[in-house]
Amino acid sequence: MRLRLTPREDSYYDLFAASANNLVTASRLLVEIISVDSDRSALIEKMAACEHAGDEHTHAIMRRLNESFITPFDREDIYRLASSLDDIMDYMEAAADLIGLYQIEHLPKEVVRQVEVLERASELTAEAMPRLRSMKNLNEYWIEINRLENQADQIYRRLLAKLFGGEYDALTVLKMKEVIDQLEGAADAFEHVANTIESIALKDG
């Protein structure tokens, strides 16, 4: 069992877990937003609220980092982990926001698959956070996130080929590409989270 130097150390784990659980909520909202064709505005507002909640988690982690002398792992790693989790939230919220802003009604069905990968990655990340305490069983987590990122990449590339394949006019391509770029950004950011956790675990080992 790892020795805890101060009782306050705990809250990093709690805050990271809260931040990751918030991503699960956000990714499920995204699935809904993509799936329905109408009345998306209430869902998009919920997503904005989700993003605000995420900002508060990030801010709480940064504040604690600035106030603490002792941290459970490298300050830089805590900073990176919090920033990458925050990036994922920002990407997901931006995708939802652009769908509303551009009033995109029908998205290619591959976008559903892109978002399902984000949902799975969110769940895996939320499950992995409590394991940071023991540093156990993290290996399978980052192998699986890397696998999902590759899958997201394949879906993204097929979507690009479809967008530019002649089926859509240039303005529609521009709008849709911005949405799927945000979703691809989220998938990449899950890999950054996994890489930071791998790096923390290696230093600990």
Added chain:
Amino acid sequence: MRLRLTPREDSYYDLFAASANNLVTASRLLVEIISVDSDRSALIEKMAACEHAGDEHTHAIMRRLNESFITPFDREDIYRLASSLDDIMDYMEAAADLIGLYQIEHLPKEVVRQVEVLERASELTAEAMPRLRSMKNLNEYWIEINRLENQADQIYRRLLAKLFGGEYDALTVLKMKEVIDQLEGAADAFEHVANTIESIALKDG
């Protein structure tokens, strides 16, 4: 009064102030460039000179950082602050440069408002830099920068909706979007500067 460990410490404040004052000059040039419809090339050249001046300030800060053992605040924070100030300059110069390169004659009037927000943010940042010495009265600065960033965001989103609203052809959308994206990047980078200063002040408190 804060104790100064060496007389050389001063120049970080002077260099940051010079870098921020340069942003005030650049933002006023941008207001002019956007406002006139012709003969922009002389103004765009002035902007390029402004960007070179900014590079020299950044380089001077980085050189001092590499040579100093003692710094008035964390090395990483000095690095981040200098980089973010430099990013703002780069975004503003890129916007001016693209207007010239794409020979954009008429920009939507909301772009004027976007640039006025940048001018106000530049002024506030330049006024805040000397207060880094005493670490006093910084709170109002970052509250106001955050307010301005939200305002910039609203203007940017309205501009996007307008650009994609059917009034412009796809190539015009592409060109204008690149300009307003650079301006939005500058607004975001002002928030990064404010966040870094908040983080410096919190550690000091």
Added chain:
Amino acid sequence: MRLRLTPREDSYYDLFAASANNLVTASRLLVEIISVDSDRSALIEKMAACEHAGDEHTHAIMRRLNESFITPFDREDIYRLASSLDDIMDYMEAAADLIGLYQIEHLPKEVVRQVEVLERASELTAEAMPRLRSMKNLNEYWIEINRLENQADQIYRRLLAKLFGGEYDALTVLKMKEVIDQLEGAADAFEHVANTIESIALKDG
């Protein structure tokens, strides 16, 4: 002569050299991919293999960094250098990949010049890496990289003006712009590498 604290120190230099040599291979593949008008798929596959090799070099550097207590220069600089070299590879691979994905047949001839600059920058970077050991004759390297980056910038700007000049339809502009943006990203990333090396040399001096 610099004292070596442990024999393992050597491998950082070897790994950086391997990473830079891999960029030479990649840039030559890019020249070929741009030059031919057909049968690019085998070349694009070779590029993907090149990118995998690059990932392994980066991973080996990061792993060593996590395991070492003593490093030949600042940990943060090793991290930045490895990341920037990896970024260059990613940009070059992405350009090749997009050419295949969008089935772009004819690229403006200025793209050849853009890629030739990357080839020259790769060669200079590969030649500079072994000089990190002695920290000698690095000055001419970063002056030349900065000159090449300015040249790349000029070519890129001319390409943008051409793309938006009315010769191409909006979808073609979108596709080509993504490719040349990746190439410009690679040119910028060579400057990041040179800046990191300048910073390492200054601390050492």
